[in-house]
Amino acid sequence: MRAPFELAGEKVTAGSHRFIQVPVAQLYTQTPVSIPVHVLHGRRSGPVLMVSAAIHGDELNGVEIIRRLLRHSALRNLRGTLLAVPVVNVFGFIHHSRYLPDRRDLNRCFPGSESGSLGARTARMFKTAVLDHATHGIDLHTGAIHRSNLPQVRANLDNPEVADLAQAFGVPVVMHSELREGSLRETADTAGVPVITYEAGEALRYDESCVRAGLRGVINVMRHLEMVRSRPRKPRQAQVARSSSWVRAENDGVFRSLVALGRYVREGECIGRISDPFGTTEQDVVAASDGILVGRNNLPLVHEGEALFHIARYEGGEDLARKVESFQNKLDNHEGAEDEPPIAP
Ligand SMILES: [Zn+2]
Incomplete structure (x- = not known):
C-alpha cells in the first residue's frame, strides 16, 4: 500500500480525497482564515501536481475550472497526487480584489518569510504547505479588471520541462514569459518545479469557453504526466510567441x-x-x-x-488565427464537460 500523503500535519491515505484547511492568519475580528486545499492521493505513485487559482483574489475562472476538475471522471483512477487550491488569496477573494488587505500583490511576495508582511507570511505558508510538496504546477489566472485575455499559456520556455507542460496543455497560444521577481512561478523555478500559467478571460467574470479550455488543458497535462489514462493522440506543437x-x-x-x-x-x-x-x-x-x-x-x-x-x-500569424478560431468553435460546440450545464454568455 502506498504511504499516506501529509499536508499541514494531516494525513491522506492512498486512494482517498481530503479537503484540508491550511491556516494562514485571522481577520481582525478573530475569524480564522485558511487556504482550503483538496488532496487527491492516488493508489499508484506518480507526480504531485499542484493546480492553483485566485492567487489574484478577483480572478475567478480558475475557481470554476478546479470545481469541474474535482468532479471529472478522469480522476477516478488517479496515478500520483493532485493538490487543488481553488482560492489561494482568500483575503482578496472575499473583497473582490486582486490584492491583499495591505495592497500587496501575493504573486510578488514569494518565497515569503515568517516574519515579513502579511503577503510574505501568506506566501511562505503556501510555499511550505503546498508548493514544496509539488513536482509540477499549473497556476490559473485571468486578465486584470476590465481586461480580457484570449486563453493562453505563459511559461518560461527556456526551461525544456516547462516548455513540455506548456505544449501539453493544448491551447493554440503559448507565450514565453520571463520569470517575475516574487512570483510563484519564479520560486517554483528556483526549486526546480516546472510551473505554467494559464491566462483566460477577465477578472470578476466567469467565461464558459475559458473555463472549458482550462479544464481540458489541466486534464491534458495530467495525461501528459500519465496521472490519468490517456488515449494515444498525435503530438501537437503550438507555435510560441517570444x-x-x-x-x-x-x-x-x-x-x-x-x-x-x-x-x-x-x-x-x-x-x-x-x-x-x-x-x-x-x-x-x-x-x-x-x-x-x-x-x-x-x-x-x-x-x-x-x-x-x-x-x-x-x-505566420494568419495561420495561427485560423487555429484559434477552429479551437474556439470546437469548444463552443462541445457539450459541457461531463454532465456540466454550461454558463450562459
Ligand atoms: Zn493574475
Whole structure:
C-alpha cells in the first residue's frame, strides 16, 4: 500500500480525497482564515501536481475550472497526487480584489518569510504547505479588471520541462514569459518545479469557453504526466510567441474596439477608435506590430496611456488565427464537460 500523503500535519491515505484547511492568519475580528486545499492521493505513485487559482483574489475562472476538475471522471483512477487550491488569496477573494488587505500583490511576495508582511507570511505558508510538496504546477489566472485575455499559456520556455507542460496543455497560444521577481512561478523555478500559467478571460467574470479550455488543458497535462489514462493522440506543437506589446491610448476619451480577441492584426491597421463622449473628435487606434490579439481592454472610458490591446508577435500569424478560431468553435460546440450545464454568455 502506498504511504499516506501529509499536508499541514494531516494525513491522506492512498486512494482517498481530503479537503484540508491550511491556516494562514485571522481577520481582525478573530475569524480564522485558511487556504482550503483538496488532496487527491492516488493508489499508484506518480507526480504531485499542484493546480492553483485566485492567487489574484478577483480572478475567478480558475475557481470554476478546479470545481469541474474535482468532479471529472478522469480522476477516478488517479496515478500520483493532485493538490487543488481553488482560492489561494482568500483575503482578496472575499473583497473582490486582486490584492491583499495591505495592497500587496501575493504573486510578488514569494518565497515569503515568517516574519515579513502579511503577503510574505501568506506566501511562505503556501510555499511550505503546498508548493514544496509539488513536482509540477499549473497556476490559473485571468486578465486584470476590465481586461480580457484570449486563453493562453505563459511559461518560461527556456526551461525544456516547462516548455513540455506548456505544449501539453493544448491551447493554440503559448507565450514565453520571463520569470517575475516574487512570483510563484519564479520560486517554483528556483526549486526546480516546472510551473505554467494559464491566462483566460477577465477578472470578476466567469467565461464558459475559458473555463472549458482550462479544464481540458489541466486534464491534458495530467495525461501528459500519465496521472490519468490517456488515449494515444498525435503530438501537437503550438507555435510560441517570444514577445508581445501593448497598444496604448494616445488620448483620453471613449474607446471602441474594432477587433475581437484571437484576430491577426497587421502593423498600421486601425483596430479601435477613441472619440470624445460628445461626438466632436475621433482618433484611430493603430496596431503597432503584426500579431495575434491576446488581450483587450473592455472598459470604454480610457485615459491617455491606458493599455488597450495586447498583441503577441508570431511568425505566420494568419495561420495561427485560423487555429484559434477552429479551437474556439470546437469548444463552443462541445457539450459541457461531463454532465456540466454550461454558463450562459
Ligand atoms: Zn493574475
